[in-house]
Amino acid sequence: MKILITGGTGLIGSELIKQLIAHEHEIVVLTRSEKRSREKLNHLTHDPLELITSLDSCHDLNHFDAVVNLAGEPIADRRWTDAQKQIICQSRWQITEKLVELIHASSSPPSVFISGSAVGFYGDQQEHPIDENLQVQSHEFSHSVCTTWENIAKKAESENTRVCLLRTGVVLSPDGGALQKMLLPYRFGCGGPIGSGKQYLPWIHIHDMVQAIVFLLTTTYAHGPFNLCAPHPVPNKTFSKTLAKTLHKPHFMAVPAWVIRLIMGESAALLLDSTRAKPKKLTELGFEFQYSHLEPALKQIVQALP
Known part of the structure; x- marks a missing residue:
């Protein structure tokens, strides 16, 4: 397959590209900085990888099998x-609108358009288990970002192009992301739960994240929203305790919710909202998680840390 990828130098994108090239797919990466991307993806420079810095010269996407x-x-x-909210929104919406426009302009469009989203779509659902069927009405920022993003992407859908939406949880990886930010206090023996610790954290190992995207690329009847998170989300307190145990560190320094809100403002919702999301559609289609439980996932990642 010839695949166009945006966000290819990010945590998920760079790992995805590695996997796709290993399976001999031809990859074109849209990037704002060719130099930065070549540095980030330098281990792949001898493989079929092309970098472009703009879609302006593209009149259609006829020559791509997938996006x-x-x-x-x-x-x-x-x-x-x-100002930051505007940047967050426009960095997602504008590129998605452009891709949809090019898909519509194609006489032989890509057969699949996979577009990002997040479990933030659901907002705070407390302790209730939820799946992709949940209908949400919310004025929360994260929901608004995801809803508009998904609605733009869905416009690409036709009898020739199926659309899959990735409602992604917290991606756990030894190469950065959320876990990297969590590790420092634990390494100093100051780890502990955040807020009440009862809020559910929908997590996913980077290996399963990438394999799920590959699965959706190649499963021709997959379409619509998919929760990209492990089958067993855990409360923040359980996550925190498991991480401390994996690092052989104490677990006692709880951080009150008001401190998180003071530091992060409105974005504290990312840590304090509870989203007990389940990957119902993925598992029903037959996708198998290698890391469905938290402790083995964290052990593998901690062992792989540089």
Whole structure:
């Protein structure tokens, strides 16, 4: 397959590209910085990998078999000021709109368009188990971002192009992401639960994240939203205790919710909202998780840390 990928230098994208090239797919990466991308993907420079910095010269996507759209400003790196919210939204919506426009302009469009989203779509659902069938009405920022993002992507759907939406949980990887930010206090023996610790954390190992995307690329009857998270989400307190145990560190330094809100403002919802999301559609289609439980996932990652 010839596959166009946006967000290819991110945590998920770079690992996905490695897997796809290993299976001899031809990859074209849309990037804002060719130099930065070559540095990030330098281990793949001798493989069939092409970098482009703009879609402006593209009149259609006839020569692509698939598009994987992972581009977007990191949602947790800065406080959600009005300006940052605009950056978060437009970095997702604009590129998705352009890709949809090019798919519509194609006489032989890609057979599948896989586009990012997040479990933030669901907002705070407390302790209730949820799957992709849940209908949500919410004014929360994360829900608004994801809803608009998904609605734009769904416009690409036709009898020739199926659309899959990746409602992604917290991706656990030894190469960065959320876990890297969590590790420092634990390594100093100051780890502990956040807020009440009862809020559910939908997590997924990077291996399963990438394999699930490959699965959706090649499963021709897969379409619609998919929860990209392990079958067994856990409360924050359980996650925290398991991480401390894996690192052989104490677990006692709880962080009150008000401190998180003081530091993060509105974006504290990323840590305090509870989303007990289940990957119902993936498992019903026959996808098998290698890391369905948290402890083996964390052990593998901690062993692989640089």
